[in-house]
Amino acid sequence: MFLFVIFSLPAGPVTRWGEHRLIRLKDVELEYENGTKAIQGITLSIEDGEFVFLVGPSGSGKSTIIKLLTGELLPTFGRVMINGFSIVNLKDRQIPFMRRTLGVVYQDFRLIEKKTVYDNLSFVMRAVGANPREIKDRIPRILRQLELEDKADCYPPELSGGEQQRVAVARALVNRPSTIIADEPTGNLDPDRSMDLMRLLIKVNQMGTTVLVVTHARELVNRFGKRVVTLDEGLVTHDAVGRYVGGRRYG
Amino acid sequence: MTRWGVTWGAAAMVKHDFVYFFREGLKNMSSHRLMSFTAISMTVGCLLIMGTFTLVAVNAAMNLSTLSNSNEIVAYVNEDWTEQQGRALEEKLLAIPNITAARYITREEALNAYTERNPEEELFQDLDPGIFRDRYALTIENLEQITITVRRVEHTEGIAKVSYYEEMASGIVTVRNVAAIVSAALIGVLFVVSVFIISNTIRLATYDRREEIAIMKIVGATNAFIRWPFVYEGFLMGVIAAGVAFLLQWGLYAAVTGAIADNDTQRLFEILPFARIWLPVLGSFFGTGMLVGIGGSLTAIRRFLDV
Ligand SMILES: Nc1ncnc2c1ncn2[C@@H]1O[C@H](COP(=O)(O)OP(=O)(O)OP(=O)(O)O)[C@@H](O)[C@H]1O
Ligand SMILES: [Mg+2]
Numbered sequence: 241m242f243l244f245v246i247f248s249l250p251a252g253p254v255t256r257w258g259e260h261r262l263i264r265l266k267d268v269e270l271e272y273e274n275g276t277k278a279i280q281g282i283t284l285s286i287e288d289g290e291f292v293f294l295v296g297p298s299g300s301g302k303s304t305i306i307k308l309l310t311g312e313l314l315p316t317f318g319r320v321m322i323n324g325f326s327i328v329n330l331k332d333r334q335i336p337f338m339r340r341t342l343g344v345v346y347q348d349f350r351l352i353e354k355k356t357v358y359d360n361l362s363f364v365m366r367a368v369g370a371n372p373r374e375i376k377d378r379i380p381r382i383l384r385q386l387e388l389e390d391k392a393d394c395y396p397p398e399l400s401g402g403e404q405q406r407v408a409v410a411r412a413l414v415n416r417p418s419t420i421i422a423d424e425p426t427g428n429l430d431p432d433r434s435m436d437l438m439r440l441l442i443k444v445n446q447m448g449t450t451v452l453v454v455t456h457a458r459e460l461v462n463r464f465g466k467r468v469v470t471l472d473e474g475l476v477t478h479d480a481v482g483r484y485v486g487g488r489r490y491g
Numbered sequence: 492m493t494r495w496g497v498t499w500g501a502a503a504m505v506k507h508d509f510v511y512f513f514r515e516g517l518k519n520m521s522s523h524r525l526m527s528f529t530a531i532s533m534t535v536g537c538l539l540i541m542g543t544f545t546l547v548a549v550n551a552a553m554n555l556s557t558l559s560n561s562n563e564i565v566a567y568v569n570e571d572w573t574e575q576q577g578r579a580l581e582e583k584l585l586a587i588p589n590i591t592a593a594r595y596i597t598r599e600e601a602l603n604a605y606t607e608r609n610p611e612e613e614l615f616q617d618l619d620p621g622i623f624r625d626r627y628a629l630t631i632e633n634l635e636q637i638t639i640t641v642r643r644v645e646h647t648e649g650i651a652k653v654s655y656y657e658e659m660a661s662g663i664v665t666v667r668n669v670a671a672i673v674s675a676a677l678i679g680v681l682f683v684v685s686v687f688i689i690s691n692t693i694r695l696a697t698y699d700r701r702e703e704i705a706i707m708k709i710v711g712a713t714n715a716f717i718r719w720p721f722v723y724e725g726f727l728m729g730v731i732a733a734g735v736a737f738l739l740q741w742g743l744y745a746a747v748t749g750a751i752a753d754n755d756t757q758r759l760f761e762i763l764p765f766a767r768i769w770l771p772v773l774g775s776f777f778g779t780g781m782l783v784g785i786g787g788s789l790t791a792i793r794r795f796l797d798v
Binding site for chain 2: 310312333335336337339340342344350351352353354363364366367368411415
């Protein structure tokens with residue numbers, strides 16, 4: 241009686257817009273319910289396999305763009321495409337499958353407080369139907385990679401900010417998504433660990449994963465010579481390879 | 492297909508991970524014991540009220556039908572018909588719908604039965620059978636249709652008159668119908684009440700988990716995946732409630748029927764022994780408990796899934 245087999249829906253892209261699995265925002269505007277116009281008309285393409293830094297002053301709309309990419313927010317105007325899914329036309333039951341193509345590190349981590357570090361990771365693997373052997377095999381490795389192996393049985397509130405941040409990174413990586421989106425992933429890390437994390441993200445990118453990193457860390461951005469998109473007041477003000485070009489307010 | 496070697500495109504077939512879902516459900520339940528205890532007790536209460544009412548109704552219905560011989564009507568044959576002609580009517584009478592048996596009684600048999608029933612009344616001891624008529628005792632299947640059936644019998648050629656306890660028959664039917672309607676309504680109401688209580692209890696217990704559910708959704712869990720532990724949690728609570736309610740119902744029934752038997756020395760009431768009804772009681776308790784539990788937990792988390 242309990243051996244139900246659930247046939248899940250096709251996980252593939254349904255509404256294609258272009259050939260590649262890429263990120264595209266076209267004339268996107270977003271106004272929050274309280275009237276704040278966080279995004280004021282952004283058109284942006286990120287190609288399959290790119291590594292992009294998204295920078296800009298606080299309140300410029302960086303986290304809002306991430307919420308648009310995960311389908312947590314719908315644009316007030318314009319279109320958002322990610323990995324072949326059109327966010328605006330997405331049916332409710334397709335949302336999980338769109339989200340599984342993404343690994344997201346949230347600015348506030350969003351870890352499940354009542355689950356251990358290990359279970360926070362195993363949960364997302366189970367949710368996509370990974371088999372137990374794969375789970376047992378992959379989680380310790382990723383924990384070791386992020387220097388969290390002795391924290392496996394801790395609950396998130398028992399961890400330091402930097403440790404929680406690394407758990408969030410581990411969770412984003414564990415399902416091997418085709419796109420990684422990280423909102424301030426180094427915000428709570430010491431300089432050495434920040435460098436390590438960036439190197440890890442670069443390595444993941446070299447394996448073919450598209451990576452989008454939101455950050456304020458000017459030195460890191462300058463060191464890697466990747467594409468840098470700068471936002472200010474809900475608009476893209478610079479989009480170039482190389483250096484962190486500060487907005488007016490960066491003096 | 493990503494370069495990490497994971498295929499997203501193919502329709503994934505996900506096995507139902509019963510052990511995991513069940514363990515999660517159990518964890519949920521034990522992580523808020525007071526809530527679970529309240530929900531279970533409430534369900535036990537509702538099941539007991541439903542069960543008690545139904546058992547009273549069942550016993551009452553049984554006593555009503557044994558008390559009444561009113562599903563028999565008497566049809567008198569025309570006085571000037573011969574016994575042969577009268578007996579020939581049987582086939583016609585049996586052809587009438589709702590009549591299950593027809594027994595021919597001659598006037599002599601009727602007289603004998605009458606004198607036997609009234610042995611003291613010497614006045615009647617040497618009556619002439621001529622004052623009685625040949626008759627049929629007809630058994631009616633469905634008392635509710637009795638009026639129509641009687642009319643049909645009356646219209647049969649060779650039948651002079653029909654007598655039956657009209658009021659008693661309709662009275663029994665009314666009592667039985669009212670009891671059925673009232674118990675159905677009460678059970679319906681109690682069912683809804685239990686679902687509501689369980690649902691609210693689980694919702695309170697789930698309230699601090701809406702953040703967790705939101706996170707599950709944001710990492711790509713389907714609603715079904717999130718729901719399963721709650722389904723098993725509701726299922727478990729329903730089953731526990733059913734088990735407890737069954738034991739209590741058993742004790743209550745034994746106590747009450749014992750008390751009735753002690754006072755009812757003349758055995759006016761016939762009472763169904765528990766041994767004959769335990770299986771349907773257990774079955775319906777488990778069925779209802781499970782429905783209430785699962786229904787309650789599903790309605791409780793519905794709102795939190797809209798993320
Ligand atoms: N839920 C919300 N409701 C209303 N306004 C919001 C909400 N979230 C953000 N905002 C507003 O939208 C604008 C953009 O916010 P957002 O969080 O995207 O900034 P950010 O670039 O991520 O900033 P930071 O670098 O500080 O994280 C801000 O003015 C903010 O006040
Ligand atoms: Mg932000």
